[in-house]
Amino acid sequence: MKITLKNEIMELPIKLKEEINKNFENMKKAFYFLATLLLLSCHHASQKGHTVSVRIDPDEAEIVKLIFQKYLCEGYGAQRLCRYLAEQGITNRKGRNIPTTSINRIIKNPIYTGVIRNGESQSEVLPELQIIDTETYERAQQMMEKRVTHHGDVPLNTKGRSLLVGNVYCGHCGGRLTLTTSGRKRVRKDGTIVRETRARYQCHYNVRHPGECDGQSGYGVEKLDKLVDQIIRIQLGRIQNAPSQELIAKQQAQEVELVKSRLSLLNEQYRQKQREYQDLRAETIKVIQGTSRLNADLLNSLVSETAEQIKQLAAQIQSTTAELEETVQTASQVLREYDQLISWAEMYDHCTFEAKKMIVAKFVKAVRVRRDYEIDIEFNVSFEEFQALYLEGEPEEAKRPGTNTILAMETKK
Numbered sequence: 001m002k003i004t005l006k007n008e009i010m011e012l013p014i015k016l017k018e019e020i021n022k023n024f025e026n027m028k029k030a031f032y033f034l035a036t037l038l039l040l041s042c043h044h045a046s047q048k049g050h051t052v053s054v055r056i057d058p059d060e061a062e063i064v065k066l067i068f069q070k071y072l073c074e075g076y077g078a079q080r081l082c083r084y085l086a087e088q089g090i091t092n093r094k095g096r097n098i099p100t101t102s103i104n105r106i107i108k109n110p111i112y113t114g115v116i117r118n119g120e121s122q123s124e125v126l127p128e129l130q131i132i133d134t135e136t137y138e139r140a141q142q143m144m145e146k147r148v149t150h151h152g153d154v155p156l157n158t159k160g161r162s163l164l165v166g167n168v169y170c171g172h173c174g175g176r177l178t179l180t181t182s183g184r185k186r187v188r189k190d191g192t193i194v195r196e197t198r199a200r201y202q203c204h205y206n207v208r209h210p211g212e213c214d215g216q217s218g219y220g221v222e223k224l225d226k227l228v229d230q231i232i233r234i235q236l237g238r239i240q241n242a243p244s245q246e247l248i249a250k251q252q253a254q255e256v257e258l259v260k261s262r263l264s265l266l267n268e269q270y271r272q273k274q275r276e277y278q279d280l281r282a283e284t285i286k287v288i289q290g291t292s293r294l295n296a297d298l299l300n301s302l303v304s305e306t307a308e309q310i311k312q313l314a315a316q317i318q319s320t321t322a323e324l325e326e327t328v329q330t331a332s333q334v335l336r337e338y339d340q341l342i343s344w345a346e347m348y349d350h351c352t353f354e355a356k357k358m359i360v361a362k363f364v365k366a367v368r369v370r371r372d373y374e375i376d377i378e379f380n381v382s383f384e385e386f387q388a389l390y391l392e393g394e395p396e397e398a399k400r401p402g403t404n405t406i407l408a409m410e411t412k413k
Helices: 007-011 014-039 058-073 078-087 100-108 134-148 204-208 221-239 244-289 296-347 353-363 381-390
Strands: 168-170 177-187 193-203 218-220 364-370 374-379
Touching: 058 078, 058 100, 058 134, 058 353, 078 100, 100 134, 168 177, 177 218, 193 204, 193 221, 218 221, 221 296, 221 353, 221 364, 221 374, 244 296, 296 353, 353 364
Parallel strands: 168 364
Antiparallel strands: 177 193, 193 218, 364 374
């Protein structure tokens, strides 16, 4: 179908033509949006009448779920997903391997949340078309953005057998430790040759600038990972003992209620100042009538001062109201983060190594290691808040002075 403007429109004044063209473009967008809905998974149910059926292919839906699960929980990138799907014998409708471009489009496409878009037009969430929930989709978009910007809490690679990826540092010079591997061949007594691989976290600054860093040049991956793993298991075990219901109550009590009390106090002060202002205005009339004990200059000064105080209080009420709204709105987000921590705690012992690396990357901000494997772990902010609010009995020596409740757990071997 071709849609054209009538010739008569071209004779109209410019402003009127612009308005008509604008409305016409909106009509075209609506038409194409409806056409997209009609063409999506349409089929003829009978020869007498045409019935449009929009439905999910169960097999393809499972593939989409698998892609999101591997991407979010195990850190698979598009190329690795492409290889994984090929190894599993999963192909597209033409029997070919699913390319990386298609995988990226699947991750970016909101249609799998049950939302159909066409340009700026968007449908409501259609439950019968939803394969991925909205929260999972949004998390995938955030992870994709962090991968592009090389954000620290999303490892670009989870293939290696090291637990730490980009978040381990030398405790002496502060330089980032990098993973290095070396191999050697060993002959067994029976004559068979075995190749052994040695993996280390290496301080390149120590290697390149001898004498300037007094730490070790490297640390064994297996030994350091084991120490970090033990500490993480302890913390995750403690998290499991904190019920989500208590988290909600304490979060509201310590954040939302605090802002509410401040707002209530400001409103009371505002009402008090308004009453004072009205009294002063009434006194002004008495000054004019000559019945007031106050002189005009003093009264004018009091009126101006009170009016300025009312103005300041109004501004404070406005900003505090906005703060309260933001606090209430983010409460659900905070709860989701804590639910994520509890979820990690439950799955850590049983998940794949790739998934474990993803958990550690999000759970741990930095691991600083010093000589003799003395380690200091800095957890991400969400966990620090969780720890400060909900984990009871934290020893005082576990907190470093000058830090924002950063947990430092040291283990010497």
